[in-house]
Amino acid sequence: MLVLMNVDASDEQTQAVCNRVEELGYRPHPLPGATRCAIGITGNHGAVEADSLSQLAGVAEVIAVSKPYKLVSRDMKSEDTVVRFEGSDATVGGAELALMAGPCSVESRAQLFRVAEAVAKTGARFLRGGAFKPRTSPYAFQGMGEQGLEILAAAREAFGLRVVTEAIDHESLALIDQYADMIQIGARNMQNFALLKLAGRASKPVLLKRGIAATLDELLMAAEYVMSEGNYNVVLCERGIRTFADHSRNTLDVSVIPAVKKLTHLPIIIDPSHAAGKRDKVAPLGRAGVAVGADGLIVEVHCDPDRALSDGAQSLYPDQFAVMTQGLRKIAEVVGRTLPEPRNVPAVVAVAK
Numbered sequence: 109m110l111v112l113m114n115v116d117a118s119d120e121q122t123q124a125v126c127n128r129v130e131e132l133g134y135r136p137h138p139l140p141g142a143t144r145c146a147i148g149i150t151g152n153h154g155a156v157e158a159d160s161l162s163q164l165a166g167v168a169e170v171i172a173v174s175k176p177y178k179l180v181s182r183d184m185k186s187e188d189t190v191v192r193f194e195g196s197d198a199t200v201g202g203a204e205l206a207l208m209a210g211p212c213s214v215e216s217r218a219q220l221f222r223v224a225e226a227v228a229k230t231g232a233r234f235l236r237g238g239a240f241k242p243r244t245s246p247y248a249f250q251g252m253g254e255q256g257l258e259i260l261a262a263a264r265e266a267f268g269l270r271v272v273t274e275a276i277d278h279e280s281l282a283l284i285d286q287y288a289d290m291i292q293i294g295a296r297n298m299q300n301f302a303l304l305k306l307a308g309r310a311s312k313p314v315l316l317k318r319g320i321a322a323t324l325d326e327l328l329m330a331a332e333y334v335m336s337e338g339n340y341n342v343v344l345c346e347r348g349i350r351t352f353a354d355h356s357r358n359t360l361d362v363s364v365i366p367a368v369k370k371l372t373h374l375p376i377i378i379d380p381s382h383a384a385g386k387r388d389k390v391a392p393l394g395r396a397g398v399a400v401g402a403d404g405l406i407v408e409v410h411c412d413p414d415r416a417l418s419d420g421a422q423s424l425y426p427d428q429f430a431v432m433t434q435g436l437r438k439i440a441e442v443v444g445r446t447l448p449e450p451r452n453v454p455a456v457v458a459v460a461k
């Protein structure tokens with residue numbers, strides 16, 4: 109159920125509707141839009157008593173939502189969500205495409221600072237890098253843990269980047285909520301419902317990656333889990349799904365982008381790196397993603413990929429990332445978007461640890 113407020117409804121009227129929803133034993137989710145506020149109602153198992161809400165002051169309409177996902181739906185909010193970050197003008201979902209880049213894993217302070225400087229110069233506004241790594245093999249590098257988060261936070265200060273990094277469980281999520289700017293939920297955890305609920309109670313925006321065999325409905329329901337707990341800043345990510353094709357690590361499902369755009373107001377970015385698996389295919393897939401309407405990209409970049417502790421084969425050298433970004437600018441223009449401009453960043457000498 110969804111309550112649409114009048115265009116000129118006051119904050120007090122919106123609050124009164126939320127109070128009534130709570131009295132009925134449900135949870136209100138007020139989502140302000142460009143022209144008016146919509147209040148999603150969750151926690152009901154059947155029809156909500158629409159009559160007791162439709163008569164309240166400021167209410168334009170009470171609408172039954174037939175889809176299983178409610179808060180993520182375009183019915184709830186017709187205009188696109190723009191996710192913002194405290195202390196920065198970087199956004200995801202606005203006219204400027206979000207450019208996120210960095211190594212698969214944080215390996216040392218020197219490694220991260222070198223690559224952070226390079227991607228910041230190219231224009232990236234977000235620095236990626238895993239400190240907690242979900243690896244296929246228990247013997248593979250599992251990440252630096254909290255020390256990795258400290259290095260990420262130091263790089264954020266040095267280069268003015270927003271930090272996005274993956275949470276794999278309760279403990280890492282709580283730490284990432286403190287240290288980072290965006291909480292990544294990886295493909296393997298897309299249906300870890302306990303983790304999704306925790307992310308929904310966190311203070312930072314969530315980057316939700318599509319599971320390797322998840323349908324669009326399953327992805328949207330995972331986002332609904334996060335939003336149902338009160339965190340409305342969710343960004344979806346298409347990172348390739350598993351198919352019979354064996355010429356790439358995964359198959360980038362470009363057709364999911366327009367499908368997502370139709371059903372939800374949430375932004376969606378693409379990860380061409382995990383789809384490609386090999387660096388020579390990253391730029392072409394990135395171009396496809398921008399052309400089809402993605403709101404940004406997350407790309408793995410490493411200064412010495414042959415020695416990377418994870419995903420070296422798909423990591424771009426910094427100069428390849430710069431060339432790719434130049435190419436993306438032309439495509440962005442065709443679809444009415446922009447990319448952040450290259451910028452001067454302070455030369456920071458990383459102290460090797």
Ligand code: PEP
Nearest residue numbers: 212294295296317347382
């Ligand atoms: C990653 O971003 O390094 C990662 C592990 O991604 P995914 O969850 O998409 O495999």
Ligand code: MN
Nearest residue numbers: 212408418419
């Ligand atoms: Mn990776």
